[in-house]
Amino acid sequence: MFKLSFKIKTIIGIALIETFFLLILVLESRSILYETIEFDIKERAHNISTLLATASVDAVVSEDIATLESIVESAMITSNILYIKIRGLDGVLAERGEQAFLDRKFKADNSIAESEIDQSFDTFSEIFVEGYRFGRVEVGLSLAEQKAIIKAATHSLTTIALIELMFVGLFSLLLGITLTKRLILLQEAAVKMSQGETGLQIPLAGNDELTDASRAFNLMSTKISAVTQTLKSDNARMDAIMNTATDAIFMISLDGVVHSMNRATYVLFGVQEQDIIGQSMFDFIPELHLCDIESSTVRHVQRINGVTFKGKKIPLEIHSSGMEFNNQHYIVGVIRDLTTINQLKVELEAVFNLSPNGFLILAKDLSISYVNPAFYAMFSLVTDCLNDHDWECFKGVIAKSMDHEQHKDMKLLDELYTENILYLKLPVEKILRVSRQKIDKTDVDSSDILFFVDITHESIVDKMKSEFLTSAAHELRTPLASVMGFSELLTLCDYGPEKTKEMAGSINKQSKRLKQIVDDLIDVASIENKTLGMLDMVQDTLKITLTELCDEFSGSDNFHTIDLQQPKYWPLIEFDSSKIRQIISNILNNSYRYSPNSSVVKVYTTMKVTEKTSEFGVIIEDNGIGMTAEQLSHIGERFYRADTSGNIPGTGLGISLVKDLINMHNGRFEITSIIGQGTIVTLWLPNIIMNHVKLDKVL
Structure with a gap:
């Protein structure tokens, strides 16, 4: 039997142990990475399809293709989406993406393994409204980036493990100690990552294979964090859209409990988020009617009063409709504060009603949309008699009243941005200054406003002033001529005392008359200018x-x-x-x-x-x-x-x-x-x- 030395056994044993742990690490990391990516891709696909289904509910119901195309176009900006297809009951309503994916038969994937063939993770969300299915949203996400991450991580870990085994004999003891420490770090990091902590980084020490493995793990963790951050960015983008809207947007349950609201809603009612989420909407809008909204996707409009947190009443216009989200029925809507609009309407109506000048507003279709009381008074017409009438009817009224000796036609009423004089004969003679212009000069389709000013009195006063100047000149010239004539005679001739006294009396008399006229003129001017002073x-x-x-x-x-x-x-x-x-x-x-x-x-x-x-x-x-x-x-x-x-x-x-x-x-x-x-x-x-x-x- 071949005998191995203890050193060899130790080295082999350590190598086997190290190999065993490396294998576990690689397999565990790959498994965790695989599960994490699979979980993230499922969650992301579900969120995207659900968000698209929620955003396109109204457009699918009304088959608003333009809106659906806009929603799909905006969603395709998000990276890694291969295609989006929105189906209605009668077929596809909108789609974007690679044609190969759009042409194939759709089959939902439950795992990454089922997506190996076409490298597309396919999922869908049904579009339900009040329990009725109106269509669904089909989405395909690319797995190329995730596969590359897994492959790169697996390759890196395998390479590191092989290189490390080559040097195990020389550094067995040190490697064993170092390996144990670093494996613990990797294991802890892997466990934390499996628990949802993304972006974890293992401290790098030295420049060996385990350091490379730690670096690869850090890279893998960074990639996973990036994928997670992308999902969070998508959600943040939607939150930003909601919170930058000037109108209040809300989502409540069927019994009126607040589910979510945007920032404008908190400002409108003067509350903090924690003061309203989970509370009843009826606390702020007691007159809100939900019975007609719960079972309908049709938009409902209500003009009712709301109450702020401090008890102040505010007029509101509420547009709302029902929707289904995660198999739950909700009511969503938009709230508009009518306080400023109502105030402006009241002020504008008061200005028009109190104005002594006549106003007539002519819509684009030449129908009369508004006539103020002063206009009816100018033409001695019954109030509101021109309501629901058109331009030809109005011209007929003018034709009956105008002085046809002064006007051969009514072109002056058709001229924009000019002032004209209109002479009326019936029922009484009047002189009006008429002008016509666009309410919004930058919009050729905006309504026209006709402005009538009664200048009869001013015209008469101007005429009287002219006559006054003539009369005043005559009145001053007559006594002045007498004064000049008598004084000239007294200068040129030597009259007797009686004749001289008579002429001086005439001069005095005419001088008093001149003084009386001048005093009257001065007093009138002083009274008009309010400079006459106090009476003695x-x-x-x-x-x-x-x-x-x-x-x-x-x-x-x-x-x-x-x-x-x-x-x-x-x-x-x-x-x-x-x-x-x-x-x-x-x-x-x-x-x-x-x-x-x-x-x-x-x-x-x-x-x-x-x-x-x-x-x-x-x-x-x-x-x-x-x-x-x-x-x-x-x-x-x-x-x-x-x-x-x-x-x-x-x-x-x-x-x-x-x-x-x-x-x-x-x-x-x-x-x-x-x-x-x-x-x-x-x-x-x-x-x-x-x-x-x-x-x-x-x-």
Whole structure:
């Protein structure tokens, strides 16, 4: 019998032991690696097919091919997917991948071993909605990378083991000790890896075969970690899409228990994730109806109120539908906060409703989608009479109202981004400024908005201003010509004292007239610019002021007479003497101008006493040309003159100034007139002291 030395036996024994452990290590590592990769590939394939089935539920039910193609196209970006096929009840709805895999008959794999022939791990997920099958998603994942990892790892471990055996004789003792230590590390790492800890790294010491084996193990662990990280990245990508959405997205069970939500949902209700996951959705949306959603894949829309964590009510629009996931039925949906939208609608509606200008919105199909109240008022139309009508109906309304002498057609309504003038004849004459433009100028398909502004008053005022300038120039030129003429005569000729005094009196009279006109102009400008200043108020009666004014006017004109009827009692009032003189002078001037020669202007007073007020009235009555009701309606307007013939001088500022000055005294004025018979003007001023006078004495 051949005898072996103890050393040889020791070396052989150690070599056999080492070989045994290396074999166990290689086989165990390969088995663990194989099982880990097989578990990961199954889990990844299941997750991908399930995710695709969940994402394509609505599109499969509605056979939305475009959406399915988009889902498949996006999913194919993920590495190692050989093909994706989405089937409906009637056949394939969408597919991507290598044609060879798409053409073959599908057979699901339960293990990597069953995938050895075609190197594709095939799996599927059924698409169920409310218990009914609508199709399925078929997915094939490439095993090339996993096979390469297993082969490389096996080859590396085998090579290391063979090389190590060659040197076992020389380093048997040291190798035995080192091998034991490193094998323990490898074993522990393999066990931890089998328990799900990926990415483990064994410390590398030295530069021998076991170090290479440890390096190979580390490489294998890194590859497995990369595969796991890819799966986590896919899940993270989906989470990112959910959490970057501005609308709230939720998934709840059929009894309303919250399963998952995105970040926007937590912000909307003002809660943390731990405060809502697992809680009832009814705590935040008490009015939510689920009975119509549980058994239907049709999208349901509800506009109801929700409640934040702090109890604040918020208007919501909820789009929801049922779905099945992992053989469980859920309700998924999107929540939109309508607070801002509702507020903007209210504000915009208020702006349109309160605006004095007319608005009409014309949709792309030329139907009228909105008309504000001011528009109906402009055209004297019944409110909402244009609702559900079109452009031709609107043009018909305009055609009936417009002034056809001014307009030969209605092209001005069709012009975009321009302003035009529209003249109306019926039911009353009006002048409108019309413009039309796109609501969104960057979108040619957006609705048109027509804008109508009533500029009738502005046009009339402009006309009156022009007439005023002409009248004012005439009014100033006449007395100025007298002043210049008389002064020139006095300069050139030497008249006697009486004639000189007469001419000087005329100059003085015309100068006062000029001053009165200029004072009126200055006062009107000051009132409009609010720079007139405070009134110099005194407490007195109007007896002296009124008597002096009547005397002055009586002596200034030989063609008219003033009949002053003084009352028995003059009440105490508060007034600015100069302004009151200006007010009464303007009224007396008008009475003289518009009354025939040899007529009498009556001036008398009256009282009006109520439980709360006491007023003193000065009445000026003439028998002049009078005014119509239409003319009376414009009395007090700037530059308005009832006489349009131009025969009677005036600026159109007198009564306007009277109105402003009497208002500044907290008084008021009334005017009545009958055409051809005369005018009565009453100036009312509040009394200061009445308690010491008995009512019967006043009356």
